[in-house]
Amino acid sequence: MIIDSLDAPAPGSSLLPTPAGDVYTDPEIFRLEQQNIFETMWNCVLRVDSLASAGEWKTVTVGREEIIVVRTRKAGIQAYYNVCRHRGMRVCTTSEGKNKTLQCGYHAWTYALEGDLVAAPNLTSMPDVDRQEYGLKPVQVREWLGYIWVCLADEPPSFEDTVLGEVRTRFGEVQSIDNYGIENLKLGESKTYEVEANWKLIIENFMECYHCATIHPELTEVIPEFADGLASQRKNGEIHGASFGSDIEGFTVDGSSGVTALPAIAPSQDRKYYAITVKPQVFINTVPDHVIIHRMFPQSESRTTVICDWLFLPEVVEQGMDISKSVELFHRVNQQDFEACELTQPSMSSKAYNRGGALVPSEHHIEEFHQWWNETMGYQRAGATESPMTTSGGSVTTDQ
Numbered sequence: 001m002i003i004d005s006l007d008a009p010a011p012g013s014s015l016l017p018t019p020a021g022d023v024y025t026d027p028e029i030f031r032l033e034q035q036n037i038f039e040t041m042w043n044c045v046l047r048v049d050s051l052a053s054a055g056e057w058k059t060v061t062v063g064r065e066e067i068i069v070v071r072t073r074k075a076g077i078q079a080y081y082n083v084c085r086h087r088g089m090r091v092c093t094t095s096e097g098k099n100k101t102l103q104c105g106y107h108a109w110t111y112a113l114e115g116d117l118v119a120a121p122n123l124t125s126m127p128d129v130d131r132q133e134y135g136l137k138p139v140q141v142r143e144w145l146g147y148i149w150v151c152l153a154d155e156p157p158s159f160e161d162t163v164l165g166e167v168r169t170r171f172g173e174v175q176s177i178d179n180y181g182i183e184n185l186k187l188g189e190s191k192t193y194e195v196e197a198n199w200k201l202i203i204e205n206f207m208e209c210y211h212c213a214t215i216h217p218e219l220t221e222v223i224p225e226f227a228d229g230l231a232s233q234r235k236n237g238e239i240h241g242a243s244f245g246s247d248i249e250g251f252t253v254d255g256s257s258g259v260t261a262l263p264a265i266a267p268s269q270d271r272k273y274y275a276i277t278v279k280p281q282v283f284i285n286t287v288p289d290h291v292i293i294h295r296m297f298p299q300s301e302s303r304t305t306v307i308c309d310w311l312f313l314p315e316v317v318e319q320g321m322d323i324s325k326s327v328e329l330f331h332r333v334n335q336q337d338f339e340a341c342e343l344t345q346p347s348m349s350s351k352a353y354n355r356g357g358a359l360v361p362s363e364h365h366i367e368e369f370h371q372w373w374n375e376t377m378g379y380q381r382a383g384a385t386e387s388p389m390t391t392s393g394g395s396v397t398t399d400q
């Protein structure tokens with residue numbers, strides 16, 4: 001259901017229940033999320049241009065695993081578990097580097113950038129050792145939108161269905177995300193936020209705009225309709241583009257004009273803001289002259305690292321055009337959102353929230369996310385354990 005006006009009474013119950021607080025605090029639930037969500041689905045981990053030449057590598061954490069992502073000489077970008085096949089030491093012990101081979105610092109087993117074991121002390125006297133079999137264990141890699149996506153599952157879900165499908169369906173045929181040419185944009189600015197909140201609180205916050213009038217004064221100045229509490233992303237059907245105010249020139253902190261517009265956007269995408277969530281850890285925001293992409297890396301049940309990138313046309317970045325007012329707008333939005341999430345997290349373990357809270361009509365679409373969570377965690381399969389999202393959070397109550 002799409003709620004188009006907050007003035008019209010919503011059919012049915014106005015308030016829907018949220019999950020109980022322990023869904024956001026229980027370490028065992030977080031462990032299952034790592035296993036069933038982050039170690040199973042596609043994760044957007046790095047910008048492709050952050051590994052510019054052969055031999056450059058970075059390590060990233062996906063679920064409970066550390067992964068080496070490297071630009072090889074012969075096979076493009078590849079990714080491996082950062083686990084030596086000899087006796088398990090971390091092969092790469094810093095966060096980035098550039099090497100001709102990847103050598104473990106314990107007994108010097110040495111791997112080609114393409115993963116095979118190529119050298120080890122006395123390896124020639126062990127001719128039976130299969131160098132591929134004892135190569136670094138690979139993980140699946142895709143490149144899309146200028147980002148490197150990895151999946152740890154032995155049989156990954158279809159990238160087309162789970163990532164492209166989600167984005168294209170939500171952007172629709174006409175208002176296609178392709179118009180923004182995101183893969184050709186350049187990084188103008190990147191900021192990392194260490195957020196003391198569960199990753200699901202951050203997604204739920206991003207999905208609704210009921211809070212916009214309260215905590216986002218600059219954003220609601222630029223997009224007045226956000227003050228009505230309606231989010232840019234909707235349930236069922238195409239995404240809703242939120243319009244700039246009539247006196248607003250650009251998506252900047254003071255509404256002044258931005259930089260060079262992306263050349264291929266459709267007229268319907270002009271002066272509009274779109275936002276989508278690519279579950280489980282990416283937000284894509286588009287405006288006519290830049291694109292903002294968030295990547296989330298959950299660290300624990302109560303801590304999440306969020307990296308936010310601001311992407312512009314290459315000439316904007318190369319010519320050093322002033323992007324500071326564009327960056328400042330969403331940086332403030334991020335700070336305001338993350339502060340709200342951090343002030344929510346401690347209450348998740350309160351007795352007053354042990355049966356959860358409530359979703360108002362303009363937040364009802366967040367239930368879709370909760371349903372997805374239940375399905376992905378395996379709580380809706382035959383014979384499955386009852387979901388902690390429904391056992392104690394099954395009804396909205398006002399008395400505790």
Ligand code: FES
Pocket residue numbers: 084085086087088089104105106107108109
């Ligand atoms: S553990 Fe890596 S070489 Fe021995």
Ligand SMILES: [Fe+2]
Pocket residue numbers: 205206211212216333337
């Ligand atoms: Fe917000």
